[in-house]
Amino acid sequence: MGKNILLGHGSGGKLSHDLIKTIFVKQFENPILSQQTDSAILNIKAENIAFTTDSYVVDPIFFPGGNIGKLAVCGTVNDLAVSGATPKYISAAFIIEEGFPMKDLETIVADMAAEAKKAGVIIVTGDTKVVNKGQCDKLFINTAGIGILEEKYTGISTGRDIKAGDKIIINGSIADHGMAIMASRNFGNFQTDIKTDCACLNGLIKEILDSGCNVKFMRDATRGGIATVLCELSETHKTGIEIDEAKVPVNENVRGMCELLGFDPFYVANEGKIVLVVAGDDAEKVLSLMKTHEFGKHSSIIGEVVSSNAGKAILITEIGGKRIIDIPAGEQLPRIC
Amino acid sequence: MKYIDEFRNKDIVNLLLKNINNISKKDVVLMEVCGGHTWAIQKFGIPSLLPENISLVSGPGCPVCVTSKKFIDHAVALSRVKDVIITTYGDLIRVPGSTSTLNEEKSKGADVRIVYSILDALKIAKENSTKKVVFLGVGFETTAPPSAAGIINAKVQNLKNFSLLSSHKIMPPAMGALIDEGVAINGYIAPGHVSVITGTEIYEPIPRNYGVGCVISGFEPVDILQSVYMLVKQFETQDFKVEIQYKRAVNPEGNIKAQQVMNEVFSLRDDWWRGLGTLPLSGLGVAENYSEFDAEIMIPVEVEETKEEKGCICGEILKGLKKPNQCKLFGTVCNSSNPVGACMVSHEGACNAYYRFNR
Known part of the structure; x- marks a missing residue:
């Protein structure tokens, strides 16, 4: 796989394919992602769906108690959960600076997988882009998340029922x-x-x-x-x-x-x-x-x-x-x- | 946390308030002349605790607020010079100059970096030997010694690409000028950290010449309330003097070494204060012996003509003549996201503190 991310890893060719297979699909391992279809096909029966997106650009990408990957999963799960929803599915798109250490990417992706497992969500779709050195700072991650929201909790995200004494x-x-x-x-x-x-x-x-x-x-x-x-x-x-x-x-x-x-x-x-x-x-x-x-x-x-x-x-x-x-x-x- | 918890102790605060209430009979106006005090007074909600006859007003103590537009314009002009890196304390980058801010210049590509200390600026200079690094020196007797030490350091290290644009000022001329201008003040809450450096002597002329007391105060609520108590007592007994409340940090002589460093690197010059105009010998310019580190000399630039804001009453606010909410721009055109006057920029500014905590 090489030590560092190359432009080719985002080209859509063999390098991309290998990267996706050996890092993302391997770590995020689940039947929906393994299909490697253009869209993840989700079978959802719910009264309401909560849907969120976020981008992660934290600097530094590793910090005491976490890294950008863990942050991305937790942030997305929490955005859904505080809305009263049960988080279910997450997407993850990576914008990687050329030359980024492969080892760091593996660590980050492994942490994302571990955090997702703990939270009971699955990472069902994703994307990888590699940009020239200097065009992004090491690694940016964008996520989206879907959760199931019961009707009785739909007022929680806006707080429509709050009143004095709460x-x-x-x-x-x-x-x-x-x-x-x-x-x-x-x-x-x-x-x-x-x-x-x-x-x-x-x-x-x-x-x-x-x-x-x-x-x-x-x-x-x-x-x-x-x-x-x-x-x-x-x-x-x-x-x-x-x-x-x-x-x-x-x-x-x-x-x-x-x-x-x-x-x-x-x-x-x-x-x-x-x-x-x-x-x-x-x-x-x-x-x-x-x-x-x-x-x-x-x-x-x-x-x-x-x-x-x-x-x-x-x-x-x-x-x-x-x-x-x-x-x-x-x-x-x-x-x- | 030691030195914090005991000075924010609610029981001690209540005891002090009781004592203040007991001795305070007449209306009294006390001015704090340090932005740190302005901020602490508002942050802890101290005005809501004091009896109505005691007014606390904010004076010209926020370094950012008294800095002239001309200085900002000068810094902006320097930031436009090729290969210049501007290093500055954070607040300054948002202060409006005549037509631009450092923040705006940064977004257009100027290299403007926020530092917490002049030592960071020296490090940047060492790491960027092909660039000219300018440190913007603002503030009073508290930030002037580190600036002076930074310049001495630069000389020792033989740094050829480092210079200081000084807007450093000293506090006592402004405190005298305010009373000369007829601002009714019955006591000064004097900045403790200034006196850590200067000692108490700089304030002696104030009770002597003006019959106004000075209590050198720390920055925690207990410090401030004890200082209020001491000043009210002075006022009620008409016994005006310089007293130290902040005894855990201030001794009457101050920090002799810091004073020496300041005297070595800076020389007194007339300086312009927002709201007060030019005050004789109130500013600190880089002394001739250190002119190789004086940005005014080393990087000549053309500075645009100063344009003052219409309707902004920063001057009167800095003199304690008006409260921020008496300015027609306050909270509408001028707010903390879009500061018109300098008093709204820095968190130590009277308008900013008022806007954040008390509007």
């Missing part, structure tokens, strides 16, 4: 991913053990939904951090939100790095965190259920939907002061996902 829950510490990326860029010469929180959350979400509790809204707090989710939620629904800063979990190492660099963890990216809005009466039940799950151990009720301050997300600061949470104007960090 509680806001997060499934653990914030800002880990963004800060892990910063650290792995050797930004400020930090030596830290911060790892990305990148994980597929469909298992956790399924348990929550299966409990029958009234979940009104879910969103994964990726770029823009939880601040963006909270602002969008309050703005879209013209409702007030109050968040208690002291209840929002932030790991000490992440907090330290944020303090030093002047980042607000509320605005830093996550890749394994969901913000949930749950009916007030069900909040404690959901919380204790979440705490029993691998990706929800440090879950916390961080605030609630209120009838005052319509359209605004208000933070009760750790010293008891009040201020608004604003949507970030620009990127705090470039290319984090």
